Amino acid sequence: MIEPTAAVGVRPVLSVRGLRVLLHTEAGLLPAVDGVDFDLAPGRTLALVGESGAGKSLTSLAIMRLAGRGAKGRGVTLEGQVHLDSGDATQGNSGIVELLGAPLAQMQALRGKALAMIFQEPMTSLNPVFRVGWQIAEALVRHEGLTRAQADARALEMLQLVGIPDAAARVRAFPHELSGGMRQRVMIAMALACRPRLLIADEPTTALDVTVQAQVLALMRRLQAEMGTAVLFITHDLGVVAQMADEVAVLYAGRVVEHADVRSLFAAPRHPYTAGLLRSMPNVAGSVAGELVQPIAGSMPALTRLPRGCAFHPRCEFAQAGPCTEAMPALADLGAGRAVRCARHAEIEVAGAGRAAGRAA
Ligand SMILES: Nc1ncnc2c1ncn2[C@@H]1O[C@H](COP(=O)(O)OP(=O)(O)OP(=O)(O)O)[C@@H](O)[C@H]1O
Numbered sequence: 521m522i523e524p525t526a527a528v529g530v531r532p533v534l535s536v537r538g539l540r541v542l543l544h545t546e547a548g549l550l551p552a553v554d555g556v557d558f559d560l561a562p563g564r565t566l567a568l569v570g571e572s573g574a575g576k577s578l579t580s581l582a583i584m585r586l587a588g589r590g591a592k593g594r595g596v597t598l599e600g601q602v603h604l605d606s607g608d609a610t611q612g613n614s615g616i617v618e619l620l621g622a623p624l625a626q627m628q629a630l631r632g633k634a635l636a637m638i639f640q641e642p643m644t645s646l647n648p649v650f651r652v653g654w655q656i657a658e659a660l661v662r663h664e665g666l667t668r669a670q671a672d673a674r675a676l677e678m679l680q681l682v683g684i685p686d687a688a689a690r691v692r693a694f695p696h697e698l699s700g701g702m703r704q705r706v707m708i709a710m711a712l713a714c715r716p717r718l719l720i721a722d723e724p725t726t727a728l729d730v731t732v733q734a735q736v737l738a739l740m741r742r743l744q745a746e747m748g749t750a751v752l753f754i755t756h757d758l759g760v761v762a763q764m765a766d767e768v769a770v771l772y773a774g775r776v777v778e779h780a781d782v783r784s785l786f787a788a789p790r791h792p793y794t795a796g797l798l799r800s801m802p803n804v805a806g807s808v809a810g811e812l813v814q815p816i817a818g819s820m821p822a823l824t825r826l827p828r829g830c831a832f833h834p835r836c837e838f839a840q841a842g843p844c845t846e847a848m849p850a851l852a853d854l855g856a857g858r859a860v861r862c863a864r865h866a867e868i869e870v871a872g873a874g875r876a877a878g879r880a881a
């Protein structure tokens with residue numbers, strides 16, 4: 521049995537426990553994701569944030585069982601447990617499926633139906649040689665058993681729902697005939713056509729200009745509210761986090777270093793890395809327009825050269841020989857849905873370290 525989400529008191533759609541993604545490399549097995557835990561309730565959005573290489577995409581690809589499919593590397597080993605409440609009692613165990621152990625045929629049946637994913641680059645999901653309406657309809661025929669005529673009608677409705685102008689004509693367009701923003705909307709229409717329980721969005725708007733990004737994010741929020749979809753939202757943009765997320769998990773070198781509801785995180789970060797991320801972002805809560813943005817000195821260590829102790833300690837202004845350099849700190853539960861992985865969290869005041877927190881509080 522899985523535990524309910526404490527904060528919400530309902531059965532989570534997604535429950536991730538001890539997730540590890542081990543990369544098979546010439547240097548041996550490297551833990552790119554190392555013991556990630558979280559729950560996600562219906563209709564809620566959890567943002568996964570962190571610098572490039574933190575393990576955000578691998579976490580989501582592991583949940584989809586698509587990690588290690590790329591050209592790089594020689595495959596991956598997944599460890600831990602990922603329970604999805606598929607909402608479909610025919611999947612057995614009251615609809616709850618453990619994804620990491622599920623047969624591939626079951627995963628294929630779930631992908632695009634109970635769980636859907638959208639990427640930064642729409643052409644990853646869209647097939648260039650088929651008309652966009654046909655592609656949406658295809659998923660409906662396959663997963664929902666609609667007739668072709670019913671599916672075509674639903675595809676048109678979906679394109680209208682995501683705000684494609686002149687959808688009746690655009691349904692026959694090929695992906696390359698649409699703008700980047702339109703393609704992103706088509707991808708969202710396709711992802712949501714079967715009303716998934718869980719939507720994983722990996723930097724879905726990073727490639728769009730600011731106005732179109734705002735429109736697409738607003739659209740996602742509206743559809744999510746209407747459909748009660750749980751969203752795992754991956755981004756390095758804290759401005760987007762502030763707009764989209766209910767909760768935030770901050771990843772560093774494959775581990776969650778802080779987990780909090782979005783307000784608390786922005787108002788009073790508890791991990792020095794979170795505070796550093798906030799100080800390094802322009803115009804988000806905690807940083808002030810006109811003030812200089814302060815990037816975090818140094819960079820995230822390569823997986824082959826993870827330091828002993830806390831992986832962040834070489835960049836941390838609070839690091840102390842001993843507590844920070846000897847052993848990896850545990851993720852300490854602070855109550856009220858907050859947790860922090862810092863050996864010194866009880867003695868340091870990261871909020872006072874800069875302008876990051878105090879102003880927003
Ligand atoms: N298929 C692969 N083979 C080998 N290494 C990989 C593979 N995929 C990811 N990695 C490595 O695993 C680590 C985590 O990668 P991941 O793509 O999850 O990062 P990310 O947080 O999504 O970063 P970004 O913000 O750049 O998208 C990185 O060090 C990356 O180089």
Ligand SMILES: [Mg+2]
Nearest residue numbers: 576577578722
């Ligand atoms: Mg990524």
